Every structure is written in C-alpha cells, then in structure tokens.
Amino acid sequence: MRREPPRAIGDYAPLFFPAVMLVVFFVVPFSTMIAVSFFKRDQAGFYTPDFVTANYERFLSAFFGGVLGFSLMLAIMVAAVCVLVAFPFTYLLTQSSRRVQTIWLVVLLSVLSLSEVIIGFAWSTLFSRTAGITNLLVAAGLMAEPQALLPGFGAVLTGMVYQALPYTVLVLYPALVRLDPTLMEAARTLGASPPRAFFNVIVPALRNTIVATLIMVFVFALGSYLLPQILGRPQHWTLSVLITDQAIYQSNMPFAAAMAVFLVLISLALVGLTLLVGGRREASA
Amino acid sequence: MTKLMNHRLNRRAVLGAGVAGAGILAMPSILRAQDRSIKVGVYGGYFKDSFDKNIFPEFTKATGIAVESVAEPTGEAWLVQLEQAARAGQAPADLSMMSQTSTLKGQSTELWTPLDPAKVKNYDDLLPQFVAKYPDGRVAGIGAVAWYITLVTNTEAYPEAPDSWAALWDPANKDKLGLLALVSNSFLLEVTAKTFMGGTDALDTEEGQLKAFEKLAEVKPNVRLWYRDEAQFEQALKSGEIPMGQYYHDVTGLAAADGHPVRSTFPKEGGIQDSGNWVLSKASDKVEEAHVFIDYMSQPEIQGLMSRKVGTAPTLKKGVLDLSDEEFAAVSSEIDPIIPRYDLYTSKSDWLNQKWTELIVG
Numbered sequence: 001m002r003r004e005p006p007r008a009i010g011d012y013a014p015l016f017f018p019a020v021m022l023v024v025f026f027v028v029p030f031s032t033m034i035a036v037s038f039f040k041r042d043q044a045g046f047y048t049p050d051f052v053t054a055n056y057e058r059f060l061s062a063f064f065g066g067v068l069g070f071s072l073m074l075a076i077m078v079a080a081v082c083v084l085v086a087f088p089f090t091y092l093l094t095q096s097s098r099r100v101q102t103i104w105l106v107v108l109l110s111v112l113s114l115s116e117v118i119i120g121f122a123w124s125t126l127f128s129r130t131a132g133i134t135n136l137l138v139a140a141g142l143m144a145e146p147q148a149l150l151p152g153f154g155a156v157l158t159g160m161v162y163q164a165l166p167y168t169v170l171v172l173y174p175a176l177v178r179l180d181p182t183l184m185e186a187a188r189t190l191g192a193s194p195p196r197a198f199f200n201v202i203v204p205a206l207r208n209t210i211v212a213t214l215i216m217v218f219v220f221a222l223g224s225y226l227l228p229q230i231l232g233r234p235q236h237w238t239l240s241v242l243i244t245d246q247a248i249y250q251s252n253m254p255f256a257a258a259m260a261v262f263l264v265l266i267s268l269a270l271v272g273l274t275l276l277v278g279g280r281r282e283a284s285a
Numbered sequence: 286m287t288k289l290m291n292h293r294l295n296r297r298a299v300l301g302a303g304v305a306g307a308g309i310l311a312m313p314s315i316l317r318a319q320d321r322s323i324k325v326g327v328y329g330g331y332f333k334d335s336f337d338k339n340i341f342p343e344f345t346k347a348t349g350i351a352v353e354s355v356a357e358p359t360g361e362a363w364l365v366q367l368e369q370a371a372r373a374g375q376a377p378a379d380l381s382m383m384s385q386t387s388t389l390k391g392q393s394t395e396l397w398t399p400l401d402p403a404k405v406k407n408y409d410d411l412l413p414q415f416v417a418k419y420p421d422g423r424v425a426g427i428g429a430v431a432w433y434i435t436l437v438t439n440t441e442a443y444p445e446a447p448d449s450w451a452a453l454w455d456p457a458n459k460d461k462l463g464l465l466a467l468v469s470n471s472f473l474l475e476v477t478a479k480t481f482m483g484g485t486d487a488l489d490t491e492e493g494q495l496k497a498f499e500k501l502a503e504v505k506p507n508v509r510l511w512y513r514d515e516a517q518f519e520q521a522l523k524s525g526e527i528p529m530g531q532y533y534h535d536v537t538g539l540a541a542a543d544g545h546p547v548r549s550t551f552p553k554e555g556g557i558q559d560s561g562n563w564v565l566s567k568a569s570d571k572v573e574e575a576h577v578f579i580d581y582m583s584q585p586e587i588q589g590l591m592s593r594k595v596g597t598a599p600t601l602k603k604g605v606l607d608l609s610d611e612e613f614a615a616v617s618s619e620i621d622p623i624i625p626r627y628d629l630y631t632s633k634s635d636w637l638n639q640k641w642t643e644l645i646v647g
Contacts, residue, residue, distance in 0.1 A: 043634050046365045063643055124517075130524045148526065151509065234466075234511055234646040242642065249467050249513075250638055251361040 030264075037257035047254050055258035064239075064259070068266065071222060071238040078160045078221040079214045085161070086168035087210065091202065093169075094176045105173070108166040116163065120230035123159045124150060127231070155231040160224055164217050171216055175209040211278050215271050222267055239263055322351040323574040326363065326378035328561070329356030332430065332595070339594040344581050350574050361387055368396055371568040379569035380578060382429045382561045385627040386469070388417050391564060392425050393631075398565040399423035404576040407583045407601060414624050415600040417562050426562030427579050428600035430591070433534035433556040433617065434465075434472065440546040442528030450480045450552045452529065458507045463518040463530030466511035468641035469634065471531065472557045472625045477501050479554045479623050488626050494633075498640055511645055522547055531557070535596040538615050551618040558598065558622035592616045 006012055040050035058064075093104055114122075126132050127149035137143040149155055183205060187197035203210070225240035239259060247256035325341075327333040333356050341352040355378045357363040364387040370377050383391065391397050402408040402424055408416075415428025436447060442461075453462060453476075465471030477497045478487045487493040509527050512518040519536070521527035523545040534556060537549035563582065565575045581587060588599040589607045598617040599606055606613065629637060 041635070043631065046361065058639075063647065067646065121517075128521075128524070128526050130526050229466075229513065230517060237646060242646075245467065245638075245642070249469065250634065252635065252638075255635075 033257045034261055036253050037261050039254040039257075041252055041254045046251060055254045056262070058255060059258055059262055064242075067237070067239050067242060068263070070236070071240070071263075072266065072270070074156070074160070074228075074236075074238060075218045075221040077157060078164055079217040081157070081161050082164050082168040082217045083172075083210060083214055086165055086172055086213075087203075088198075090169050090172040090176050091198070094173070094179070105170075108169055111162075111166045116224070116226045119159060119163050120227050123155065123162070123227075124230050127155050127158075150231050151233045151236070153232065153236055156228050156236050159227040159231045160221055163224070163227065164220055167220060168213055168217055171213050172209065175206055179205065208278070211274060215274060219267060219271070222263065321349060321574055322353060323380065323571050323578055324353045324355055324376070324378045325578070326355045326357040326381035328382055329358060332382070335595040340582075340587070340591065343587075343590070344578065348577055348581060350577060352578075357381060361390070363387070364391055364396075367391070367566050368394065371396060371566055374568055376566040376568040378566065379571040380563050380565055380575050383426065383564045384561050385417070385559075385625070386630045388426045388562045388564055389627055389631045392417075392419055396564075396567055397425045398567050398569065398572060398575075399425065400427060400565065400579065401576060405580045405583055407580075407585065407605070410585070410601045410605045411583065412600060412602060414558070414622075415560065415562075417564075426564040427583065429561045429563045429582070430595070431558055431560035431598040431600060431617075432596070433551075433558055433598055433622070434531050435534045435537070435549045435556040436552050437522060437530055437532040437537045437547060437549050439522055439525045439528035440548050442525050446548055446550045447529070448550070448553055450476050450554050452552075453504050453507060455507075458529060460507065460509045461527065461529050462504070462508045463510040463512055463521060463527040463532075464504075464508055465531060466513045466645070468637050469630050472559070472623070473501055473504075473531075474498070474629075474637070475623050475625050476531075476554070476557065485623065485626050488629060494629075494637070494640075498644055502644055505645065508645075535616055539596075551620045553620065555620045555622045556618060558624055560598075560600075 036047070037055055038051050038053070039047045039055075040052050041047050041055065093101055129146050129148035132146065132149065134143055134146040134149065138146050179202065183201055184197055187201045188194070192200065222238075223240055225238060225244050228236050228238050229241055240263070243256050243259045243263070246252045246259065327336050333354055337354055341354060345351055357378065363381065364383065366377060367381065368391070388397070399419065405411075405427065408427075411428060415431070416424060417426035419425050436450060436452065438447060452458065453464075464473065468474065474488060474494065474497045475485045477500050478485045478493070481500055482493065482497065488497060510518060510521065510530075515533070515536075518527065518530060518532060519540065522530060522532065522537075523540060525546070532549070534549045534551075537547055540547050541549070563575075563579050565572065569575065583600065585599075585601055585605045585607055588601050589612075591597045592599055592606075592608055592615070593612060596616055599608070599613075603613060603617075603619060
C-alpha cells in the first residue's frame with residue numbers, strides 16, 4: 001500500500017464522516033453537560049443558565065467520595081474478574097474445533113441480546129429464597145433450608161460479571177485467534193509445561209490486549225446503574241444510581257451533570273494512568 | 286384493569302429522562318369537529334389511556350366540549366414547559382393534571398389562573414385536601430386523581446394483618462421490608478411523624494425533621510429492598526420473598542383478587558394519600574370550558590366512575606358518592622389519611638434528599 005502525507009484538503013475527506021459523528025454524538029452532548037453542570041439549581045423550578053461552582057462543591061464531600069470510591073472499586077473488580085475468567089476461556093476456545101467455536105460464539109452473542117433489566121430480574125430470581133438456586137442445593141441434600149443470596153455485594157458482582165463477560169470474550173477472541181501457534185510450540189519444545197507456557201509466553205505476548213480489555217470492561221461497568229439497584233443494598237449503589245436519582249427524580253440537572261462530569265474525568269484519569277504505566281514498563285523492558 | 290398502575294414509577298423514570306418535548310409533540314387523540322374544545326394534559330401512559338377510553342368521551346357527550354388530551358410527563362418537566370410556554374403567551378394544554386409539589390411550585394410564579402368555586406356544583410363536598418389554595422385563599426387547583434400507599438403484607442408470612450405503621454420498626458421484621466427508595470415518593474418522614482411524633486406538623490422545623498430522620502434510621506436493618514421499580518417489589522411480595530412493605534392500595538387489591546397471598550391494610554395512623562390537581566394555565570383563554578370540565582369531573586357519579594374504571598380514590602366525601610362499601614374500600618378508606626408535606630419538597634427538597642440519601646446509603 002502506498003502511503004504519502006495528505007497534501008490537499010480533499011485528502012482528509014475520509015475523516016469527515018467520523019469527525020462529524022464524533023462532534024454530533026460526543027463533543028456536543030458532553031459540552032452541554034459541562035455547561036449545565038455550572039448552571040444554577042432552582043429548587044422551586046428547574047435551573048437557570050449561570051456560572052456557579054455550587055454543584056461541584058456539594059459533590060466534594062466524604063459521602064460522595066465514598067460512593068465514587070465504591071463505584072471505581074466495583075468496576076475494577078468486575079474488569080479483573082471478567083478478564084481472569086475470559087482470558088483462559090477464550091484461549092481454550094481458540095484451541096478447539098471450528099464447530100465448537102461457532103457454537104460458543106453464537107451462545108455469547110445471544111447473551112448480549114439480553115437487556116440489563118432481564119439480566120437483573122433473572123439473577124434476582126436465581127438468588128431468591130423462594131425460587132432460587134439454593135432450593136436445588138436443598139433438594140440435593142447439601143443445605144438445610146433455602147437461603148436468599150441477595151441483596152448483597154456478591155450478587156451485584158455476579159450480575160455485572162455475567163453482563164460484561166460476553167464483551168470481554170469477544171474483544172479477546174480476535175487477538176487470541178491471530179496468536180502465532182508456533183510461540184506455544186517453541187515454549188513446549190524448550191521444556192515448559194502447558195500452564196507455564198501459557199503464563200510465561202501467551203499472557204505476556206498479549207499484554208496490550210489484556211490492558212485494553214481491562215479498560216473496556218472497566219468503563220462498561222462504571223456506567224451500570226440498574227444491576228446495583230436490583231441486586232444490591234443501598235451501600236452497593238454506584239454513583240450512576242445517584243446521578244439517575246438527581247436527574248430524573250429530583251430534576252436537579254446541574255448537580256447530576258456535575259457528578260457525571262466528575263465521573264468521566266476520574267475514569268479518563270484512571271485510563272490515562274494505566275496506559276502511562278503500561279507504556280513506561282514497555283520502554284524499560 | 287388498573288393492573289397498569291404498576292408502571293406509574295417506571296413511566297416516570299422513562300418519561301422524565303428526557304422526552305420533555307413529548308407532551309407538546311404528542312398527537313391529539315380525540316378531536317372532533319365541535320365548536321368548543323379544551324386541551325387537557327394527563328399523565329402519559331396508564332392515566333391517559335384510561336381517561337381517553339372511559340372518561341373523556343362521556344364528558345364530550347354530556348357537554349358538547351371536545352377534549353384534546355395531551356400526554357404529559359410526570360415529574361417536573363411538564364411544569365417547566367408550561368412555565369416557559371406561558372411566558373410566550375402559549376398554553377400547550379389548558380388544563381393539566383399536576384402533582385401537589387408542582388402545583389405549589391407553579392403557585393410561586395402565579396402560573397395558575399384562580400378558579401371560581403361558585404362554578405363547581407360539588408365544591409363544598411370536596412375533601413379539604415383536594416382544594417389547592419394560594420396563600421391569600423384563591424383556588425389554584427382542584428383534585429383530579431388520588432391514590433393510597435398503604436402497609437402491605439404477604440398473608441402466608443403474616444396470618445394477622447398488622448394494624449400500625451409501627452410494624453415497620455418491629456425488630457421481629459428484620460430484613461423483611463420493601464420500601465420506596467426516595468424521600469419524595471415514599472413519604473416515610475410523614476409516616477414517622479404521624480406514628481411517633483403526634484402528626485406531620487412535627488416536621489415544621491428542621492429540628493423535627495432531623496428527629497424524624499433519626500427515628501427512621503431505626504427502620505434500616507429491617508429493610509431488604511429500597512425500590513424504585515414497582516414490579517420488583519410486587520413480585521417479591523407475592524412470592525413471600527419480601528413479605529411486608531409499602532405499596533399501592535389499589536394494585537395490591539387487584540393482586541389479591543387474582544388469588545395472590547397479599548393484602549393491603551390501612552394502618553390506624555392512616556394510609557398515605559398522594560394526589561394530583563387540575564390546574565389551569567394562565568396563558569389559556571378557555572376559562573369557561575375549564576370550569577365546565579372541573580365541575581363535570583367533580584360530580585359524585587364521575588368520581589364513582591373513575592374509582593371503578595381507573596382505580597383512583599374519590600375526591601369527594603363518602604356520603605355523596607354512589608359507591609358501594611366494597612367499591613369504596615377497593616380504592617380508599619375513611620381513616621384519616623397521612624397527607625404528605627408537599628410544602629417541604631418545594632422549599633427544602635435538596636436538603637431532604639441529601640439527608641435521606643445519606644441515611645439509606647450510608
């Protein structure tokens with residue numbers, strides 16, 4: 001393929017469409033949100049255009065700090081668990097026959113067609129005392145009486161991992177499929193056991209993919225607001241739940257916008273930090 | 286029939302989210318070639334469907350005034366639209382169904398044309414809480430729809446019905462309750478005040494409000510679910526997973542009638558009565574038609590019709606109604622209701638919301 005630097009404006013033409021999309025669907029809405037976050041809240045009405053920092057001041061408290069910390073921790077855990085489960089799974093999947101791969105991918109894609117609402121209610125039934133999985137354990141004689149497994153942190157984490165896992169597999173799959181099989185063969189020839197070869201050769205070879213996947217799942221999990229409500233107690237509500245409360249139930253758009261801007265900034269900062277640390281390690285290696 | 290009432294909050298969540306324009310854009314559903322007409326804003330979804338089907342055609346038949354019904358989002362988006370339109374001399378709807386809090390907020394800017402009680406035949410039969418007044422006594426709105434939130438229980442888990450809201454505080458009910466998740470829709474501060482502090486007047490001062498919060502904090506260990514979505518709680522109540530809580534009286538009655546082991550009890554302190562008013566935008570010139578409409582809607586027969594067909598509690602005294610005792614009990618009660626302190630949700634909403642969130646999340 002011939003590559004040369006663009007000279008005329010026309011050479012940039014292929015970029016116009018994505019640029020317009022980016023402006024219309026990201027820059028404009030996000031700017032509006034930033035603007036609204038500085039508007040003045042009127043308790044007896046809605047809001048008036050202004051430039052006040054009260055919305056950010058209200059957010060800067062131990063209470064919201066705690067909620068933000070929990071949301072970040074939850075998203076990081078979901079990302080970590082997803083990658084821990086999905087990476088070996090996807091690797092084994094790429095080793096199996098074409099037919100098995102197709103069936104698994106179809107199953108994963110069909111899980112993606114479920115909405116968050118359906119996933120939430122399905123898990124709340126599975127975890128319930130009256131109809132849940134503990135009834136099976138009782139029937140099998142492993143438990144004395146059925147128990148409710150929700151609401152609780154475990155239930156929230158399970159629901160969110162279940163929701164994000166198909167994405168994780170689908171993001172990892174192309175990279176693992178393209179992985180050169182001779183790498184593994186060389187490691188085995190040199191005497192490494194399969195687990196050792198997997199951890200010492202495959203995992204490092206795909207470090208960038210793994211980091212990118214972690215970031216993707218983290219961002220995906222950070223926006224979740226329905227599963228924490230359905231499966232968790234109030235202390236498991238994420239910042240997204242409180243943003244929804246403010247925007248929809250309290251009609252406090254400026255405060256909701258300020259919280260959302262804060263959440264975006266923090267997650268961008270974390271993503272940036274991850275990339276920075278990753279890049280530095282690469283340079284020193 | 287009022288099964289769809291389940292979606293009251295869902296609808297609020299969906300509509301409030303950002304379809305503020307939906308009300309204006311909504312197509313008129315009934316518009317005939319009559320000379321006189323009126324545009325009426327009704328909560329979109331269940332209420333609008335029921336009114337379009339059961340109430341408005343009867344009104345047009347009786348008065349010759351055509352009704353163009355407009356779906357309005359609940360929450361405050363509609364108030365804001367009316368306010369902005371009125372500034373430009375426009376009225377997206379002449380009459381609107383308006384929550385009590387929004388009615389008060391509209392009063393602060395004189396958005397509502399004062400109504401003339403003399404033109405409403407049954408004005409004197411209206412229960413006092415269904416007449417919204419300006420501070421100087423002018424009538425700002427008249428009750429449109431009302432419903433009760435009561436103490437509900439699973440009959441298998443609780444063979445005996447509890448008789449007081451104090452049951453929510455009973456340590457024996459640890460981890461068994463389902464309560465509404467927001468200060469402004471659960472009205473639990475009012476319940477606390479009425480049950481333990483002698484009445485909702487105790488919430489007049491910040492000191493009283495803090496005391497109520499303190500008492501309410503004792504309920505926390507008993508609460509299994511703080512719900513925003515009704516379907517979530519209703520299912521758990523029916524199955525006995527969460528055997529006690531607060532819920533809509535009429536919907537619970539319907540579930541019981543369907544054979545589910547649930548019951549709704551009016552505690553001795555009263556059920557929580559929430560409601561909406563008919564209010565007339567100051568930009569509307571249909572003042573005459575609006576009075577005819579409110580007069581028509583406030584008749585005992587029509588209130589009875591609404592109770593039977595829409596499941597709302599009547600706005601008139603029981604004595605003048607044509608409802609049988611059973612029909613009346615399906616939607617209301619003569620026990621003095623707990624009427625929410627809507628004034629607090631206009632003047633101190635952010636403070637109350639913050640305290641509340643800290644209480645249940647913290």
